[in-house]
Amino acid sequence: MGKVIVMTSGKGGVGKTTSSAAFAAGLAMKGQRTVVIDFDVGLRNLDLIMGCERRVVFDFINVINGDARLSQALIKDKRIENLSVLPTSQTRDKDALTRDGVEKVLDELRDQFDYIVCDSPAGIERGALMALYFADEAVIVTNPEVSSVRDSDRILGVLGSRSRRAEQGLEPVKEHLLLTRYDPSRVEKGEMLKLEDVLEILAIPLLGIIPESETVLKASNLGMPVILDPTSKAGQAYTDVVGRYLGETIEHRFMQPERRGLFQRLLWRTA
Amino acid sequence: MSFFSLFRSRAKPSATEAKERLQILLAHERSDLAKPDYLPRLHKELLQVIAKYVEIEEDKIIVDFETQGSVSTLEVNIELPSRAGARPPLLQAAAT
Ligand SMILES: Nc1ncnc2c1ncn2[C@@H]1O[C@H](COP(=O)(O)OP(=O)(O)OP(=O)(O)O)[C@@H](O)[C@H]1O
Numbered sequence: 001m002g003k004v005i006v007m008t009s010g011k012g013g014v015g016k017t018t019s020s021a022a023f024a025a026g027l028a029m030k031g032q033r034t035v036v037i038d039f040d041v042g043l044r045n046l047d048l049i050m051g052c053e054r055r056v057v058f059d060f061i062n063v064i065n066g067d068a069r070l071s072q073a074l075i076k077d078k079r080i081e082n083l084s085v086l087p088t089s090q091t092r093d094k095d096a097l098t099r100d101g102v103e104k105v106l107d108e109l110r111d112q113f114d115y116i117v118c119d120s121p122a123g124i125e126r127g128a129l130m131a132l133y134f135a136d137e138a139v140i141v142t143n144p145e146v147s148s149v150r151d152s153d154r155i156l157g158v159l160g161s162r163s164r165r166a167e168q169g170l171e172p173v174k175e176h177l178l179l180t181r182y183d184p185s186r187v188e189k190g191e192m193l194k195l196e197d198v199l200e201i202l203a204i205p206l207l208g209i210i211p212e213s214e215t216v217l218k219a220s221n222l223g224m225p226v227i228l229d230p231t232s233k234a235g236q237a238y239t240d241v242v243g244r245y246l247g248e249t250i251e252h253r254f255m256q257p258e259r260r261g262l263f264q265r266l267l268w269r270t271a
Numbered sequence: 272m273s274f275f276s277l278f279r280s281r282a283k284p285s286a287t288e289a290k291e292r293l294q295i296l297l298a299h300e301r302s303d304l305a306k307p308d309y310l311p312r313l314h315k316e317l318l319q320v321i322a323k324y325v326e327i328e329e330d331k332i333i334v335d336f337e338t339q340g341s342v343s344t345l346e347v348n349i350e351l352p353s354r355a356g357a358r359p360p361l362l363q364a365a366a367t
């Protein structure tokens with residue numbers, strides 16, 4: 001029976017899609033049968049980040065409506081074995097995702113995959129609620145910034161009250177904090193909330209810290225999950241996250257600013 | 272003191288300020304979240320009913336919900352304007 005993991009945040013643009021793509025790719029590289037689903041109906045982006053936008057024929061909504069079979073809509077990744085993408089549609093119909101429809105598709109996916117990663121849209125409206133409703137686990141994607149932390153807190157409240165597990169009184173959705181776009185040099189200057197502050201406020205277990213990195217944009221230009229770039233700090237951090245998630249003991253990295261040599265520092269000062 | 276030192280000489284780093292503001296805000300929001308979502312509607316309907324009989328301002332009616340242990344209380348506080356005798360005495364008696 002596969003596990004359903006939702007990547008959620010409340011706030012938009014914090015890195016849910018980037019993280020969904022990297023996390024799903026990482027799980028698949030570890031040999032886990034993984035599918036990543038785009039729940040952002042109308043604003044589909046996951047296909048672009050995964051680099052499969054030109055292979056989309058049928059989508060999530062077609063499957064829900066019975067216009068296509070699940071096997072017709074799933075796109076197998078060409079680079080990574082065990083990885084599939086279920087794209088969403090560009091429809092503007094906000095009611096396209098029905099709870100029964102989503103449940104049926106997820107149940108079918110649970111039989112075929114070990115992990116089902118759901119890329120949630122921003123907000124706490126219908127789309128986001130649908131993405132988290134059936135979740136077994138939730139990765140709360142948060143930036144070290146006041147509005148993002150506040151929205152993460154709201155989403156935690158929603159998970160605890162409006163998910164299926166909450167409504168049916170089952171074991172609660174397991175929560176993980178993923179702190180992304182972390183800039184240790186700004187933290188050191190006191191300009192950015194530090195990890196300890198965010199942990200103290202949200203009080204959920206830390207899955208990982210992803211540093212702010214230019215390589216993320218580059219990877220998205222290429223349609224390649226950033227975890228496939230071994231030179232990228234963000235990619236390495238996502239690799240750690242996947243290992244940690246699967247039970248390996250891996251220390252947190254990228255929490256200290258990179259030290260420049262004295263000579264470089266002098267140059268920096270005068271620049 | 273120059274214009275720039277105004278920013279530089281702040282007593283606290285801005286991240287510390289951010290943390291403190293979040294802690295205060297979230298303490299509020301978390302307790303609000305535990306309250307039933309019918310409170311705003313109840314408040315509005317009470318206001319409509321009472322306004323039929325007495326002149327009253329919106330912020331003079333306070334509807335709150337409190338949970339302590341296993342006991343929940345719904346508290347409704349209505350403050351009437353202090354013009355004794357100006358309104359039917361029955362209602363004033365009932366409200367105070
Ligand atoms: N670690 C990072 N370093 C630098 N840029 C990043 C990082 N993570 C994400 N970004 C950038 O932030 C932007 C938003 O990322 P992404 O689309 O993954 O967020 P999202 O939460 O899915 O947004 P939405 O709420 O709109 O769905 C993108 O331009 C992405 O390249």
Ligand SMILES: [Mg+2]
Nearest residue numbers: 016017040045
């Ligand atoms: Mg997204």
